[in-house]
Amino acid sequence: MRNPRFTSLLKWVSRTSAENELKPYKTLVSGSGFRYTAQNPRFFATRRFSESGEIVNGIRIRPSVRKKAEAAFFDYFYVTKAFPFLVAECMSRTAPAFLENPLKKLNARADIAKSISGYLLFHPINEFEIFFESLGLKQTEYRNLLPGDKMFLNEDYLMLENYHILYNYGIAHEKIGKIYMEATEVFGYKNGALASKIGAYEDLGLSKTCVSKLIVCSPSVLIGDRNVELANVLEILKSVGFDDSWLEESLLEDESYDWSIVLRTMNLLREIGFDKDELFGLIRKHPRLIFESSGDWTLILVGFQTKLGSSKTEIQSLFQTLPQIEVGKFVSNLRGCFLLLNELEMKPGQIGKRRICQIILENPEEMKKWALRSKLQQLPRSEEKVKSEKMKIQFLLDIRYVEDLKDMDRAFKKFCCKGSELRKRYDFIVSLGLNEKDVRKMVKARPQILNRGTDIIQAKVDYLVKELGYPLSSLMDFPYYLVMSLELIKLRFSMYSWLKGKEKVDLKFTIGTILGSSEKYFVKRFVTRHPEGPKHWADLNKRIRSRVDEHHEDTNQNQENFQT
Numbered sequence: 001m002r003n004p005r006f007t008s009l010l011k012w013v014s015r016t017s018a019e020n021e022l023k024p025y026k027t028l029v030s031g032s033g034f035r036y037t038a039q040n041p042r043f044f045a046t047r048r049f050s051e052s053g054e055i056v057n058g059i060r061i062r063p064s065v066r067k068k069a070e071a072a073f074f075d076y077f078y079v080t081k082a083f084p085f086l087v088a089e090c091m092s093r094t095a096p097a098f099l100e101n102p103l104k105k106l107n108a109r110a111d112i113a114k115s116i117s118g119y120l121l122f123h124p125i126n127e128f129e130i131f132f133e134s135l136g137l138k139q140t141e142y143r144n145l146l147p148g149d150k151m152f153l154n155e156d157y158l159m160l161e162n163y164h165i166l167y168n169y170g171i172a173h174e175k176i177g178k179i180y181m182e183a184t185e186v187f188g189y190k191n192g193a194l195a196s197k198i199g200a201y202e203d204l205g206l207s208k209t210c211v212s213k214l215i216v217c218s219p220s221v222l223i224g225d226r227n228v229e230l231a232n233v234l235e236i237l238k239s240v241g242f243d244d245s246w247l248e249e250s251l252l253e254d255e256s257y258d259w260s261i262v263l264r265t266m267n268l269l270r271e272i273g274f275d276k277d278e279l280f281g282l283i284r285k286h287p288r289l290i291f292e293s294s295g296d297w298t299l300i301l302v303g304f305q306t307k308l309g310s311s312k313t314e315i316q317s318l319f320q321t322l323p324q325i326e327v328g329k330f331v332s333n334l335r336g337c338f339l340l341l342n343e344l345e346m347k348p349g350q351i352g353k354r355r356i357c358q359i360i361l362e363n364p365e366e367m368k369k370w371a372l373r374s375k376l377q378q379l380p381r382s383e384e385k386v387k388s389e390k391m392k393i394q395f396l397l398d399i400r401y402v403e404d405l406k407d408m409d410r411a412f413k414k415f416c417c418k419g420s421e422l423r424k425r426y427d428f429i430v431s432l433g434l435n436e437k438d439v440r441k442m443v444k445a446r447p448q449i450l451n452r453g454t455d456i457i458q459a460k461v462d463y464l465v466k467e468l469g470y471p472l473s474s475l476m477d478f479p480y481y482l483v484m485s486l487e488l489i490k491l492r493f494s495m496y497s498w499l500k501g502k503e504k505v506d507l508k509f510t511i512g513t514i515l516g517s518s519e520k521y522f523v524k525r526f527v528t529r530h531p532e533g534p535k536h537w538a539d540l541n542k543r544i545r546s547r548v549d550e551h552h553e554d555t556n557q558n559q560e561n562f563q564t
Helices: 004-013 061-079 085-093 096-105 112-122 129-136 139-145 158-168 171-181 184-188 193-202 208-217 230-242 244-250 259-273 276-285 288-307 312-320 327-346 351-362 367-370 383-398 405-412 419-431 436-445 447-451 454-465 485-500 512-517 519-525 531-563
Strands: 047-050 053-056 059-061
Touching: 004 436, 059 096, 061 085, 061 096, 061 112, 085 129, 085 158, 085 171, 096 129, 112 230, 112 276, 129 139, 129 171, 139 171, 158 184, 158 208, 171 184, 171 208, 184 419, 208 244, 230 244, 230 259, 230 276, 244 531, 259 276, 259 288, 259 312, 288 312, 288 327, 367 447, 383 419, 419 436, 419 447, 419 454, 436 447
Parallel strands: none
Antiparallel strands: 047 053, 053 059
16 A cells, blocks of 8 residues: 655655755767767876876876887887877877886986887787777776787787777777777677678667767677667657757766666656656656666666555656656665665664654654755654653762762763663662662762663672672772673683682782783783693683674574564
């Protein structure tokens, strides 16, 4: 059944914060007329500049030296190796990782051109490495693409031929690396097969620049027969009023599209009930509905709402009020809110969550502030909390922990339990046989004592008196004993008892001497008294920690059984 409150929640989730708003798409037009969104940042990942020169992977290179080095490499690739001008220029200027190795070995004060020429003469390079780097690929990306039986580019004429087809068609050099990585087999096509595949998309009515953008965004369209799903998507877009210039501007170059998912998304939007004009307006306003992750997030969003019982009309309404943010971000926000509500509903017994749940039920719009990250007003204190604070204040005044109300804030931070629990635990320690005046001093010295439950306090006192044989008054000299974990206490005293059995300690040390020092000091003072002490200490640590782990496993299993 549909939950009207959750429907309300969906509406305000769609109006999320301005800081998450998506900026409008911006396209720049290069001198050649090709549209692009940004240069590939990977070219500049290893480069930064300072006043004294460029730093390449930690090596400082003066601009004049780098310029000469690039010119020397260009001469090598263009003149010596007879590479095409464009390839030689890109390989010499846009492969900083390759330049690092020779430049750090050569003397920058010498004739850099002669030095590089001599270096290349005696150090043959793998030309595929520098070529792939110049295409925009990182070493980790192209490492597995390197041919195992070739070092020189002219040995793979098919790769160079298909590269030139792509470049001459209008695809920038630095964007061809993505195509090579995602559709490597394209660079092995023969007999003009690649040009034929590209031409097939022009036959669909797309402009040359649009096809170029499409290939960069989705290299897989060049594999196999013409992509039927892509053709169907283009047909739907054209039928509702979009042209290829809009498609070119809306495609995201960082994506790698699965056009079958894009087609499913568009068909689903039509099935929801959007007519031709409504679909045009929706997609024009939110192109990410079909282009972000190939529309996968949109499918998830519709499925999520359908499972919650939302009708087609309600889903339509939500899409019409979507904010200008990434669809994935919106779905993530919605999911987080749902999980919060679900958790509140399943565990209403916890006081804090019960109060929040009550606020949501009375005013669902209150949650809008959480999603928007607005400045929140402090939640109204419950009657129970007010009563607890009054009891805590009275208790602290009774034992003279504070002299007046000015010190209350500082005192409150040291006690993390309710006022009634403070009094109960204090009275329990007194009931063990200690003088109330002494207990008051202990609490002032170690207020954390009262943050432990009475059962834990009882267990530690029993171990101290019944098993170790110390008088209860020992707590007055070392009240921190009631704060320490029982596992650590047992570990230290087990080692101490073992040493007594080996006659390595004569005196009965105070509990403060045994427990009050750091582990390093304890090992130095006690453990090393016997040659086998370090081994026994390690065995004790292992044994006690094993028991603790078993206890935690049993506790977790009990919690799982309870939840089940």
